[in-house]
Amino acid sequence: xxxxxxDFHWPEPIRTGSxxxxxxxxxxxxxxxxxxxxxxxxxICKYGVNIMRRGQVFSENHxxxxxxxxxxxxxxxxxxxxxxxxxxxxFDTMGDFxxxxxxxxxxxxxxEFGSIPPAGLEYKEGESxxxxxxxxxxxxxxxxxxxxxxxxNDVDFSVALNRRGDHAHxxxxxxxxxxxxxxxxxxxxxxxxxxxKAAAALGTFCCTGEGGYxxxxxxxxxxxxxxxxxxxxxxxxETIQRVKIVEFKYAQGAKPGLGxxxxxxxxxxxxARMREAVAGYPLFSPxxxxxxxxxxxHKKHVDWIKSINPQAVISVKVSTPxxxxxxxxxxxxxxxxxxxxxxxxxxxxxxxEIAKKNIAMPIEYAVPKVHRFLKExxxxxxxxxxxxxxxxxxxxxxxxxxxxADGVCTGTSELVALECVRCHNCESGRGCARGIxxxxxxxxxxxxxxxxxxxxINMFTAWRRELSRLLRRLGMKSIKxxxxxxxxLVHLDYMKR
Amino acid sequence: MASKYMxxxxxVPHRFKPVTRSGIMAWEEGCLRCAECVKDQCIYNVFxxxxxxxxxxxxxxxxxxxxxxxxxQGCPKELIHKSVNPEFTSMGDSxxxxxxxxxxxxQAETGKxxxxxxxxxxxxxxxxxDSMWTDMSEIIRPTRDGIHGREYISTGVDIGETPxxxxxxxxxxxxxxxxxxxxxxxxxxxxxxxxxxxxxxTIRGWAMAAERLGTFLALPWDMNxxxxxxxxxxxxxxxxxxxxxxxxNNKIEIVELxxxxxxxxxxGEIGKIFPSALxxxxxxxxxxxxxxxxxxWESGCxxxxxxxxxxxxxxxxxxxxxxxxVRSVHKALVEAGLRxxxxxxxxxxLAMAEHVAKSIICGADAVFVDFPILIALECRMCGRCKExxxxxxxxQEASSGWVAARTINxxxxxxxxxxxxxxxxxxxxxxxxxxxxxxxxxFEDIEKEIFLSLGEVGEGYxxx
Numbered sequence: 024x025x026x027x028x029x030d031f032h033w034p035e036p037i038r039t040g041s042x043x044x045x046x047x048x049x050x051x052x053x054x055x056x057x058x059x060x061x062x063x064x065x066x067i068c069k070y071g072v073n074i075m076r077r078g079q080v081f082s083e084n085h086x087x088x089x090x091x092x093x094x095x096x097x098x099x100x101x102x103x104x105x106x107x108x109x110x111x112x113x114f115d116t117m118g119d120f121x122x123x124x125x126x127x128x129x130x131x132x133x134x135e136f137g138s139i140p141p142a143g144l145e146y147k148e149g150e151s152x153x154x155x156x157x158x159x160x161x162x163x164x165x166x167x168x169x170x171x172x173x174x175x176n177d178v179d180f181s182v183a184l185n186r187r188g189d190h191a192h193x194x195x196x197x198x199x200x201x202x203x204x205x206x207x208x209x210x211x212x213x214x215x216x217x218x219x220k221a222a223a224a225l226g227t228f229c230c231t232g233e234g235g236y237x238x239x240x241x242x243x244x245x246x247x248x249x250x251x252x253x254x255x256x257x258x259x260x261e262t263i264q265r266v267k268i269v270e271f272k273y274a275q276g277a278k279p280g281l282g283x284x285x286x287x288x289x290x291x292x293x294x295a296r297m298r299e300a301v302a303g304y305p306l307f308s309p310x311x312x313x314x315x316x317x318x319x320x321h322k323k324h325v326d327w328i329k330s331i332n333p334q335a336v337i338s339v340k341v342s343t344p345x346x347x348x349x350x351x352x353x354x355x356x357x358x359x360x361x362x363x364x365x366x367x368x369x370x371x372x373x374x375x376e377i378a379k380k381n382i383a384m385p386i387e388y389a390v391p392k393v394h395r396f397l398k399e400x401x402x403x404x405x406x407x408x409x410x411x412x413x414x415x416x417x418x419x420x421x422x423x424x425x426x427x428a429d430g431v432c433t434g435t436s437e438l439v440a441l442e443c444v445r446c447h448n449c450e451s452g453r454g455c456a457r458g459i460x461x462x463x464x465x466x467x468x469x470x471x472x473x474x475x476x477x478x479x480i481n482m483f484t485a486w487r488r489e490l491s492r493l494l495r496r497l498g499m500k501s502i503k504x505x506x507x508x509x510x511x512l513v514h515l516d517y518m519k520r
Numbered sequence: 521m522a523s524k525y526m527x528x529x530x531x532v533p534h535r536f537k538p539v540t541r542s543g544i545m546a547w548e549e550g551c552l553r554c555a556e557c558v559k560d561q562c563i564y565n566v567f568x569x570x571x572x573x574x575x576x577x578x579x580x581x582x583x584x585x586x587x588x589x590x591x592x593q594g595c596p597k598e599l600i601h602k603s604v605n606p607e608f609t610s611m612g613d614s615x616x617x618x619x620x621x622x623x624x625x626x627q628a629e630t631g632k633x634x635x636x637x638x639x640x641x642x643x644x645x646x647x648x649x650d651s652m653w654t655d656m657s658e659i660i661r662p663t664r665d666g667i668h669g670r671e672y673i674s675t676g677v678d679i680g681e682t683p684x685x686x687x688x689x690x691x692x693x694x695x696x697x698x699x700x701x702x703x704x705x706x707x708x709x710x711x712x713x714x715x716x717x718x719x720x721x722t723i724r725g726w727a728m729a730a731e732r733l734g735t736f737l738a739l740p741w742d743m744n745x746x747x748x749x750x751x752x753x754x755x756x757x758x759x760x761x762x763x764x765x766x767x768x769n770n771k772i773e774i775v776e777l778x779x780x781x782x783x784x785x786x787x788g789e790i791g792k793i794f795p796s797a798l799x800x801x802x803x804x805x806x807x808x809x810x811x812x813x814x815x816x817w818e819s820g821c822x823x824x825x826x827x828x829x830x831x832x833x834x835x836x837x838x839x840x841x842x843x844x845x846v847r848s849v850h851k852a853l854v855e856a857g858l859r860x861x862x863x864x865x866x867x868x869x870l871a872m873a874e875h876v877a878k879s880i881i882c883g884a885d886a887v888f889v890d891f892p893i894l895i896a897l898e899c900r901m902c903g904r905c906k907e908x909x910x911x912x913x914x915x916q917e918a919s920s921g922w923v924a925a926r927t928i929n930x931x932x933x934x935x936x937x938x939x940x941x942x943x944x945x946x947x948x949x950x951x952x953x954x955x956x957x958x959x960x961x962x963f964e965d966i967e968k969e970i971f972l973s974l975g976e977v978g979e980g981y982x983x984x
Contacts, residue, residue: 112604377937379636435639
């Protein structure tokens with residue numbers, strides 16, 4: 024794949040609403056019987072909340088209401104005083120410090136419309152009180168968008184994944200993000216296909232995770248990263264030869280140092296077949312690779328892949344221990360093209376809560392450490408640094424690139440685009456009640472691949488447009504110019520003014 | 521399976537319905553009586569399984585709801601909503617937070633490690649132990665078998681003074697006195713909390729748990745009443761120089777002495793009353809703890825309990841935590857060449873399994889745990905008992921068997937969580953975790969290293 028391929032066009036966003044009857048928003052409008060159906064509210068609402076139909080007015084799309092940010096609020100303009108605004112109580116039961124209800128609902132907006140929400144929602148950062156949520160991008164004041172030196176179409180988002188200059192594929196991705204590994208078994212085939220089809224349409228990649236390579240993915244082989252992890256589930260010579268990128272997973276941010284665990288309930292007949300295991304029994308992906316105790320052992324693994332698929336680009340996915348910089352440089356010397364750091368706060372899979380909270384460092388620390396170390400070693404421009412684990416928004420992506428990553432890896436944000444509400448019950452019983460992270464035949468029916476594909480395309484389109492706006496305001500023509508530009512960032516706790 | 525490999529746990533039901541984070545509001549008015557109601561489609565069958573709990577006069581529906589929001593999003597008349605439960609958010613305080621309390625309830629009920637999907641939901645960092653992370657290693661000898669109880673990862677520690685050397689006679693017999701060490705298989709001593717609606721039956725339950733876990737239950741001497749005499753060997757009474765006991769129980773293996781100016785004299789007295797017991801001095805963790813620890817060694821004390829407040833804060837302005845205090849005392853003892861000879865406990869505010877591991881990384885050998893064994897009994901940390909008001913979950917009516925089983929569940933879950941953390945680090949003996957600050961990441965160090973330079977904002981710039 025090549026960005027300079029003239030045939031490539033960005034897919035157009037197509038409005039793709041919620042799968043559920045009542046989308047959840049931040050506000051609700053209450054309409055009393057005093058309403059005289061004068062139509063004033065429908066007339067002034069810019070957001071499509073109030074609708075006039077056959078002489079009657081309805082507040083149909085509460086979820087689009089921007090509440091107090093509205094320049095001309097219907098609840099103040101109503102001549103009969105029949106409208107009142109309140110916060111949706113359900114809204115406040117959702118989310119958490121990292122994925123606030125504002126971030127969930129704004130991601131749903133992006134997945135529906137392909138653009139950022141017009142008002143009423145904080146879509147840039149969460150409320151974790153540190154890391155991304157305390158970092159800000161520093162922009163020059165007062166340059167209106169249209170006067171920027173670069174136009175939207177001139178911004179180059181491509182990232183080269185093979186910078187070693189060896190004989191492996193010269194792959195460029197059109198966007199500075201690709202989809203992280205979520206296995207068949209942990210998520211449904213519809214979720215997998217939606218993610219991979221969206222990646223193909225956007226000119227990027229998506230990883231299979233460790234759970235086999237279902238045949239349904241074959242048409243998208245050129246956009247698939249297949250994972251070799253410690254359990255070697257579903258790994259065969261044939262699957263290695265089918266793809267352009269092979270990822271070694273040493274550890275994952277959800278549970279650094281603990282390996283994977285698929286509960287017996289989720290090991291259905293289909294999953295068992297794919298993983299060459301027995302249905303109904305839990306599957307452990309042990310930690311660590313039992314044959315790797317050194318960089319030399321790791322190189323042996325890389326060489327093994329290269330002998331099966333000589334042109335494969337090799338990615339190494341590791342977690343973020345104290346010596347993450349040494350791990351990164353070791354991976355480079357073993358022959359990897361991509362070092363993929365998975366930060367400790369991210370992840371999608373089920374994990375012990377003690378591990379999610381405590382083990383290994385957040386990605387905001389690991390990336391600048393590794394970037395600096397690779398530079399000092401003189402190999403920074405020979406390897407692609409991908410950051411994952413906790414990237415929620417286009418602003419997070421911009422911040423981590425400015426801290427030193429070449430691109431980012433996404434996971435949770437894509438699940439949120441598919442209407443994950445982060446109830447954290449992915450692992451229990453039949454799996455996800457919303458049909459995303461499940462292998463239950465009935466629950467899988469809840470989601471359609473076309474719908475899911477378009478939702479993810481829409482969200483990433485909104486991300487691309489937002490990144491484009493940021494880059495133009497920074498006076499940059501390419502995302503590559505932003506890499507390691509810590510001078511474009513400020514941390515609120517250390518700001519001098 | 522041998523008990524040293526794992527602690528046997530099993531489901532022990534709640535006596536009351538736990539307080540939930542959010543509740544369901546479902547109105548009947550305006551209901552269309554759809555042929556296929558969203559309530560029938562609930563995949564967890566919450567609406568079918570609901571029932572009125574006559575004892576507490578609450579609808580059990582909130583306890584079963586898994587927050588998938590499908591009914592909220594499906595009802596054509598939007599008659600179902602969820603709302604935050606103020607009773608939940610007002611539980612406890614900033615240290616004993618509602619989330620911690622709810623997690624401890626789950627662990628006491630199931631004996632299992634809390635597991636969930638979708639990444640970490642909490643704040644980036646926080647005060648005390650929330651400002652450190654533990655290390656992992658990408659390439660280590662596998663420890664997974666230990667986590668699953670198929671091989672031994674030791675969480676055992678020794679209490680007491682370690683001798684520098686042992687002397688032997690020419691024909692190989694030991695000449696030196698054998699060291700008077702006590703081994704506990706879990707680096708945790710349980711302690712009766714400073715308040716709570718507990719009684720003798722509760723204390724007996726905790727003592728039974730201590731016996732089965734092979735550890736001790738610490739409690740003030742005046743609580744050491746007759747019904748407990750059945751298992752005095754598992755008790756660690758707390759005495760002070762002003763109130764020395766008269767009664768002697770030779771089975772007592774370890775005694776705790778509250779530090780005061782007359783501690784040297786008190787130590788002498790304890791030695792006479794409990795001739796075979798080890799003595800641990802409870803030292804309030806303040807600014808002079810390092811000096812005090814060194815002078816305690818000088819007067820022959822080798823076991824010290826560094827005591828922080830109820831919320832893990834040190835004495836003084838409240839800006840320093842157990843974490844800082846323990847690190848500092850540990851360092852002072854290392855520099856004085858004494859650390860390996862002494863036993864240091866950390867106590868006060870330990871609320872989660874991670875706090876045990878983090879205390880040990882900061883330099884403690886083991887810890888005291890108090891309120892979690894009360895929360896295991898469904899305590900809501902409401903503090904009504906302190907004001908003489910009745911306990912909402914009537915802890916005083918619980919049987920000692922139930923108390924013991926719930927307590928063992930919590931400790932079993934914590935033990936497994938310790939194995940998870942140690943497994944990720946590749947450490948197979950918790951004694952090797954002590955003072956391993958290099959296998960941890962401290963917020964105060966790394967935050968500045970990474971972000972301190974990100975402070976410049978020139979004229980004419982704005983932030984986004």
